[in-house]
Amino acid sequence: MNPPLKPNIRNFPPSVFFFLLCGLSLFFSGCRQNPKKIATKEGRILHKVILQTDWYAQPEHGGFYNALIKGFYQEEGLDVEIRQGGPASVGTERVATGKVQFSLSSTDQIMIFVEQKLPLLVVYAYMQRSPQAILLHRDNPIHKWQDLDGKTIMVSPGASWTKLLQKKYNIQFNTIPLDMGMGRFLMDTEFIQQCFVTNEPYFIEQKGVNSKTMLIADSGFDPYRVVFTDQQFAREFPELVSAFVAASMRGWVDYIENAPAETNAELLRLNPANTPDFVNYAITAMRDNRLVSGNPEAGEFHARVSQKRLQRNMRDIVEIGALEKSMPMAAYISEEFLPPETRKAIAQAESE
Secondary structure (H helix, E strand, C coil): CCCCCCCCHHHCCCHHHHHHHHHHHHHHCCCCCCCCEEECCCCCEEEEEEEECCCCCCHHHHHHHHHHHCCHHHHCCEEEEEECCCCCCCHHHHHHCCCCCEEEEEHHHHHHHHHCCCCEEEEEEEECCCCEEEEEECCCCCCCHHHHCCCEEEECCCCHHHHHHHHHHCCCCEEEECCCCCHHHHHCCCCCEEEECCCHHHHHHHCCCCEEEEEHHHHCCCCCEEEEEEHHHHHHCHHHHHHHHHHHHHHHHHHHHHCCHHHHHHHHHHCCCCCHHHHHHHHHHHHHCCCCCCCHHHCCCCCCCCHHHHHHHHHHHHHCCCCCCCCCHHHCECCCCCCHHHHHHHHHHHHC
């Protein structure tokens, strides 16, 4: 049985969760506990932290599982638990209330939540480009963004990129709610829906239907995929945040370069919807689209965040009303937890 399409709750309107999250954050802010300490058989003391992912275990999380399987987290003094996400998982709520220490989102969504007073902080950009895309039949005559004018697209409710595309390219298209299935696409050669380039195209091909994708990042709206934590946790335990970031970076670089068999075996064990062929497809898609490594010709590299790019993205979401006004980068993101050599490379890139 094929897995359901990702609901991409990261694209839901932040207002849906705002009042609940703020209330829970205030309630639990005084009830946080220090990370537990775990003693190993060898007598080492590890600090327990939890990463909440945004969906079931899959290659898009491969770098984190790789860091766990290879022992990179333990080498940094951490006992890391990775909790699988799903359609009912909201990482922002769990981080803001202290239930978990880390979760995954995108920079545009974190900007919006921080403006709404959630104490979140981005600490690591694990993907330079988002896998978010639109899915079309291969023979569909749509080849550029302007061709979407007058069309209908099935998307997650409130997806900000839909408004940005319409404004940027002076077009209008209808949207219908994502139903997390592929049936309508398979039945209608003119149907258009959102997807991840690492996921849905594979399952469409397995049904004997040829497809193509248009990566949203190529439209000019290109938020980073990021790890975030709670601002209070970052202040009180900066060494644990730095340790988590360093090990995760090692895990991601190794995973993309080498696709370790033991890590992929763990993904297969954790999520029966994964198959060896699908895992290979997703890793290839991440490589081909340079989601993790970025485009060196554009000055991108793993873990870098560009101030200019963030400012452009922020300006875009202010213009469509998703943000009231711009905010300084320091309000929602910090580079201090990256390894010194990465911070130095970023500073050099920013000066060029």
